[in-house]
Amino acid sequence: MPPADFRERCRALADSPDAGGGAVAKLAGYALDENQLRVLAAAIGKIWAAGRSLAPLAPFKLGVVGKLEPIVPALVASAPRHGVALECVRADFGQSLQEAWSADSPMNRAKPDAILLALDHRALPLGRDPRGAQAVSSVSDAVAFVRSMRSGFRRNSGALCIVQTLAAPPESLFGSCECAVPGTLRSLITAFNAELAESIRDTGDLVFDVASLAQTVGSANWHSPVQWNLGKFAFDARFLPLYADHVARLLGALRGRSRRCLIIDLDNTIWGGVIGDDGLERIVIGQGDATGEAYLEVQRTALGLRDRGVVLAVSSRNDSDIARAAFAGHPEMLLRENHIAVFQANWNDKARNIAAIASELSMGLDAMVFLDDNPVERGFIREALPDVAVPELPADPSLYARTLLAAGYFEAITFSEEDRKRAHFYEENAQRVTLAGEAGDFERYLTSLKTRIAFRPFDAIGRSRITQLINKSNQFNLATKRYTDAEVAQFESDPACFTLQVRLSDVFGDNGMISVVICRPRSPLEWEIDTWLMSCRVLGRGVERIVLQEILHHARAKGVRRLTGRYVPTDRNAVVRDHYANLGFRLVAEDPNCGTTWELQTDSIVEAPPMEVDRSGFEPALA
Amino acid sequence: MAVETVYEKLTTILRDVFDDDRLVAAPSLTADQVDGWDSFGHLRLIFTVEKSFGVNFAASEITGLKNLGELAELIDSRAKG
Numbered sequence: 012m013p014p015a016d017f018r019e020r021c022r023a024l025a026d027s028p029d030a031g032g033g034a035v036a037k038l039a040g041y042a043l044d045e046n047q048l049r050v051l052a053a054a055i056g057k058i059w060a061a062g063r064s065l066a067p068l069a070p071f072k073l074g075v076v077g078k079l080e081p082i083v084p085a086l087v088a089s090a091p092r093h094g095v096a097l098e099c100v101r102a103d104f105g106q107s108l109q110e111a112w113s114a115d116s117p118m119n120r121a122k123p124d125a126i127l128l129a130l131d132h133r134a135l136p137l138g139r140d141p142r143g144a145q146a147v148s149s150v151s152d153a154v155a156f157v158r159s160m161r162s163g164f165r166r167n168s169g170a171l172c173i174v175q176t177l178a179a180p181p182e183s184l185f186g187s188c189e190c191a192v193p194g195t196l197r198s199l200i201t202a203f204n205a206e207l208a209e210s211i212r213d214t215g216d217l218v219f220d221v222a223s224l225a226q227t228v229g230s231a232n233w234h235s236p237v238q239w240n241l242g243k244f245a246f247d248a249r250f251l252p253l254y255a256d257h258v259a260r261l262l263g264a265l266r267g268r269s270r271r272c273l274i275i276d277l278d279n280t281i282w283g284g285v286i287g288d289d290g291l292e293r294i295v296i297g298q299g300d301a302t303g304e305a306y307l308e309v310q311r312t313a314l315g316l317r318d319r320g321v322v323l324a325v326s327s328r329n330d331s332d333i334a335r336a337a338f339a340g341h342p343e344m345l346l347r348e349n350h351i352a353v354f355q356a357n358w359n360d361k362a363r364n365i366a367a368i369a370s371e372l373s374m375g376l377d378a379m380v381f382l383d384d385n386p387v388e389r390g391f392i393r394e395a396l397p398d399v400a401v402p403e404l405p406a407d408p409s410l411y412a413r414t415l416l417a418a419g420y421f422e423a424i425t426f427s428e429e430d431r432k433r434a435h436f437y438e439e440n441a442q443r444v445t446l447a448g449e450a451g452d453f454e455r456y457l458t459s460l461k462t463r464i465a466f467r468p469f470d471a472i473g474r475s476r477i478t479q480l481i482n483k484s485n486q487f488n489l490a491t492k493r494y495t496d497a498e499v500a501q502f503e504s505d506p507a508c509f510t511l512q513v514r515l516s517d518v519f520g521d522n523g524m525i526s527v528v529i530c531r532p533r534s535p536l537e538w539e540i541d542t543w544l545m546s547c548r549v550l551g552r553g554v555e556r557i558v559l560q561e562i563l564h565h566a567r568a569k570g571v572r573r574l575t576g577r578y579v580p581t582d583r584n585a586v587v588r589d590h591y592a593n594l595g596f597r598l599v600a601e602d603p604n605c606g607t608t609w610e611l612q613t614d615s616i617v618e619a620p621p622m623e624v625d626r627s628g629f630e631p632a633l634a
Numbered sequence: 635m636a637v638e639t640v641y642e643k644l645t646t647i648l649r650d651v652f653d654d655d656r657l658v659a660a661p662s663l664t665a666d667q668v669d670g671w672d673s674f675g676h677l678r679l680i681f682t683v684e685k686s687f688g689v690n691f692a693a694s695e696i697t698g699l700k701n702l703g704e705l706a707e708l709i710d711s712r713a714k715g
């Protein structure tokens with residue numbers, strides 16, 4: 012949504028001599044309504060008039076033929092969102108054929124790069140008549156009329172033409188068989204659109220599919236009889252921003268600005284669950300489950316994009332082998348490792364990984380689209396790598412595929428044999444990439460999340476979730492001790508044991524319980540950390556540090572001098588092998604079979620990222 | 635709906651539609667007093683009013699309006715009806 016002072020910002024843009032294309036693109040990036048598009052277009056107009064450069068936007072001169080006073084400002088203001096600085100030349104539809112064929116016409120003399128033929132069905136000689144054969148031949152006449160305009164413009168100004176398909180109005184004289192009777196308006200429009208697409212294919216001219224746009228919003232919404240009667244508006248003015256954005260996508264594609272690589276996260280983006288914790292048997296993909304179907308659709312979409320030449324890459328916080336095992340071993344997976352050109356699964360931050368992917372593929376960051384269910388990751392990449400497109404995803408994975416495609420990042424204007432093979436070429440040459448330097452200040456970003464952490468001892472309310480975490484966690488689990496519900500209940504009432512259930516929330520919402528700790532007294536001076544586990548969703552945010560701070564706080568209050576902890580290796584928890592070392596514990600014992608034992612004095616200082624801490628349920632002295 | 639609120643809202647709408655922060659909605663305001671308030675501007679104003687107030691006007695109601703006061707009355711009549 013645009014900021015409240017949007018108009019002031021447009022004015023500032025026009026008045027400030029240094030503001031260039033980048034600033035314009037930023038303002039154009041918001042979801043603007045018709046009035047705001049006009050204001051931005053006026054500001055852009057002032058910049059053009061002052062002779063200032065709009066670099067790095069690519070200049071484009073578009074001729075617009077049709078009945079459309081309101082369209083031009085909307086186009087000019089939407090173009091920067093797709094990397095284009097647009098100048099428009101207008102011509103009314105009534106004279107369009109003369110305009111095309113006269114070398115001297117204003118349109119041809121202006122030498123536009125492309126000409127948008129903004130036709131609607133009323134503008135074409137389509138002879139509606141369910142009884143007559145002339146109705147049907149009028150379709151070919153109409154297509155010939157358009158072809159004639161296209162050749163005229165091409166010959167006289169070199170411009171390519173962008174021709175709109177026709178949106179059929181919802182009104183039907185026959186009802187259902189309207190589409191089956193040849194001379195009805197609906198049949199004529201369907202036939203026209205098909206013949207138009209055929210006649211334009213491989214000519215260098217483009218189709219702008221308004222018919223499908225109207226279908227998407229509903230033709231009863233698209234066509235407004237009131238607005239047609241009032242001002243001959245071919246479509247409801249509230250769709251002006253949508254219409255303009257779709258034209259702008261074509262212009263961006265013509266200037267080579269379409270994106271070319273889709274980077275996907277794994278957990279909860281292409282399957283339900285966390286592979287490191289849930290394992291192959293419990294991640295959710297596929298048939299028989301609503302959520303599983305949703306994720307399958309995301310995979311199907313990614314595969315479809317790959318088949319048309321978009322390169323796929325993976326950026327996931329996961330152990331590389333564990334992540335790859337899902338691709339190899341899960342029977343419902345549609346995506347396989349050989350579909351992925353660059354596979355980055357590690358514990359480093361995603362900005363570094365995405366930058367490395369771009370570098371490996373020799374593509375700019377502005378060619379990348381990043382799909383991730385986690386708003387924290389999305390927010391970080393938007394901040395650290397603003398050239399990367401990061402679609403905002405709704406909470407429901409059922410809508411992921413639609414949201415990704417509706418955004419139109421990969422707008423195509425051609426589809427060739429080369430495109431079909433492109434992804435394959437990149438996959439063949441895939442390497443594991445090394446990470447270069449830092450990309451973006453993750454620490455600072457974390458502070459902006461206003462993380463709140465809440466500590467409580469075990470209680471009856473938290474019991475079932477605590478038990479679930481204890482039995483479900485595999486990756487961030489130091490000793491992988493499993494306890495039953497009854498055993499967990501016993502901990503609640505054991506005065507000697509120290510327990511923690513940890514909840515986290517931030518600006519994006521409540522993550523619920525994300526860590527569980529159980530400490531047992533070994534002696535009056537020593538606590539053993541029996542259980543320490545954490546949800547992988549919050550890894551990399553320094554949460555373990557603040558949890559350790561909390562343990563130490565309580566340990567000191569009880570006169571405990573030493574903490575010991577054990578790391579018991581399993582095939583899933585390699586990620587926490589160095590957990591205690593990283594927290595400043597000293598190694599005291601090592602055994603190849605049962606792991607490592609560590610020790611920390613309770614007067615140690617542990618640094619942790621700033622977070623708001625809530626405590627409740629502890630004895631008053633400890634609060 | 636109180637008459638004051640309608641004019642306050644109309645002031646914001648006028649400024650957004652015609653991009654002029656000096657505009658103030660008053661009953662006697664007419665199209666020829668505002669830059670950009672031509673026939674298309676009028677329609678943009680009406681569409682924005684409809685969206686903002688959540689109302690719909692018939693074509694005949696829109697074309698006959700002589701000044702902003704008549705528009706305000708039209709909006710008001712929707713609220714009561």
